[in-house]
Amino acid sequence: MVAEVRRLDRRITTADTDIATTVEHTGTTLTQLYGIGTGLAGTILARVGSVHRFRSAAAFASYTGTAPIEVSSGDVKRHRLSRAGDRQLNHALHMMALSQIRHNTEGRAYYRRKRAGGKSHKEAMRCLKRRLSDTVYRQLLHDADLTLAAGPAGHSGAALSSSAAD
Template identity: 70%
Template sequence: MPSTPNTSMPSVMIAIDPHKRSWTAAAVDARLQPLATIRVPVSRDGYRTLLRFARRWPDTAWAIEGASGLGAPLTVRLRQDGFTVLDVQAKLAARVRLLSTGHGRKSDEADAVSVGVAAHTSSSLTTAEIDSATTALRALVEHRDDLVKTRTQTINRLHTVLTHLIPGGASRDLNADRAAALLRTVRPRDTAGKTLRALAADLISELRGLDRRIDKAVHDIEMAVKACGTTLTELHGIGALMAAKIVSRVGSIHRFNSPAAFASYTGTAPIEVSSGDVVRHRLSRAGDRQLNYCLHVMAITQIRRDTQGRTYYLRKRANGKSHSEAMRCLKRRLSDTVYRQLLNDANTTT
């Protein structure tokens, strides 16, 4: 386990491993030792039991793994009652568990202890801030992502069925209209062929329904982005969907005291791997991967257009950096740009 506690933290961390139906809490002291654990149901009584559990120690703070995800309901209640909540990323807690004496063995209690150790030892944690608008926006984005995932699965199943009906199957860019046109050319006479054709027709109908629901979800996201007043869409490479993902996952930009802290959260702060006289940096696998993906899309879009991002990227390549190294530099620069835009939005509304 890491052995350097953060001395600015309270003496005991009440760390939570949240699930849909239960919260597992561990009290971890400044020596990184677990004092006690408890598991309660996700309910009003469970919340009260957690508060009584925390009152056993006079100097405490709360830390939740995924405070804006599965831990959001508990985070909201704690924030409403005036408690400060630290947001511990799942990867950070997993790294602590892997380095522990338990050799990565997983249980709810061990996960909660790992969250507590991570909260004590990490200097880059942010305070969880959740408001209703951000929660609603994140729900819309996740709903759209789930629909897209289901659509992909349906397309894959349709490809498999059409392979049995049409020699060579269908092309990769399959959609409902193309599939329907292909199906009209098939008139099987045997039982298996008729069954497969009926199944393909059902999948096409399901695909059309998913397309309509995805279009509605995209429209709802666009309306929500306009309503929240963000100016992220003014940046080249960020559309309504990317803006929604960034706003919903970042929450309050005031949680980050500098562009460097924000870059660490987005996973765009490079990690030095120098040796001797050779100074190099590698990609950071830490941080929020969804935010990192948004910045990656933004970087790719800017490189393909006549933008300042493309000019910066080409300058890095001319200085001898590889494509990957130049991309990492550009994403770090774009992280600062997004940070300033979010900060300006927040200061304008206040």
Template identity: 65%
Template sequence: MSAAPEQVIARHGVVIAVDPHKASWTAVVVTADLAAAAAIRVEVNRAGYRQLRRFAAAWPDARWAIEGAVGLGAPLAQRLREDQIAVIDVPAKLARRVRLLSTGHGRKSDQADALSVGIAAWSAQTLRAVQIDDAIAALRAVTEHRDDMVRARTQLINRLHAVMVKLVPSGLARGLSAEAAAEALRRVRPRDSLGRTLRTIAADLVTELRRLDRRIAEATQTLRDAVTASGTTLTALLGIGDVVAAKMLARTGPVGRFASSAAFASYCGVAPIEVSSGDVVRHRLSRAGDRQLNYALHVMALSQIRYDSPGRSYYQRKRAAGKNHKEAMRCLKRRLTDVVYRTMTNDSVSSPSPAA
């Protein structure tokens, strides 16, 4: 599921604003004067969805606005889109700001949150209409699943290191693999009860590590196949392999929804934010944006610096101008964002429908 080009909310009728949770959906009907006309809370299931639709039937011309329609609100947004009902995505940060600036002193409840979503939908000049893109949604699901398994593998390696250091003097080297751990265990023959117990635990961890390695390899191959099928040329750029390209495609969605490379940079969290005051003009690092895209650009930037490339030359010029490593890296990531945006835009022209 992704967002289409920005859509203006008309100043008439009502907005059915939804605050989604894992187990419940709270909907509030918000009128043009930013008042709540009615509210309902339903469970997240088929019966709850039918109840919500019956509730909304009293306002047949209502527009729907969901907080985080591509996140926690995705299941509801997808059902509504399947029923040919347009859905507006209200960013969680925007709804939170509305609630904090309201006259309710920031009091928090599901109905108050839903009302804030509706007020944000009325007040914001432009918001994005959600569209369903199964290919991108599937690619994102596999990407996130692989990221979860990689994190689990790191935790598993740490546990294995902690056990092996009690069995092998000085422990094992960094970059531990299942094969290296298994080879070390074959040389360990403890005679005491504690040692035998630790060896059994270590053997179980090695078995689990091998299973996790196989699953990560399978997910990586799935991503590789999806990237190849998409026809993207991102992998031709230095520092972008199949996994990073899959992450960029999955997290970006249709690149046409960004009006410019500057808008894309802001979405990635690499566009500096102006914090000028009076005659003092200065910028600070943006903490917003998609952190996964930001990470992908960081990986790309590191590769550009490591090898002889235009990115490395640009980085060295920034360092020569007096910037430290972090500042030069931020400049390079912003420059690389333009390259990525241009590449994805060109790809969309030649192949408008990416496959997964």
């Protein structure tokens, strides 16, 4: 059993290294966002695919399951967490939110403002996750725009035709 655990540990280490290498080769800037390491960036990139398939940040939030659902009754206006959407992406955003709450970040300040405004922990987390979803969406769009602006072989400003003399 110990040998099996060691073998599985080596496989995990190899997979982590492969993910880190792949994320680095994509040129993504997701890892610059607080709370996203190479593992979460790999999950996000793999689950999202092309960000251009989402027409807006709201559509992306719906896909990640961070768009709240209104469950109001009478004069009471409430929202609840959507159970729809990609649960792995939702989990990645949740981990990002927890990381931001634990450290002195803008996410923590936002969470505290929501709590001071009378929201429960779950409600404040839902708001923060939606905000982080929008941030991730903008970052993915930024990365995609940089990739599209690059020419052949990924070099910005490179031309398709040769400028060499006949």
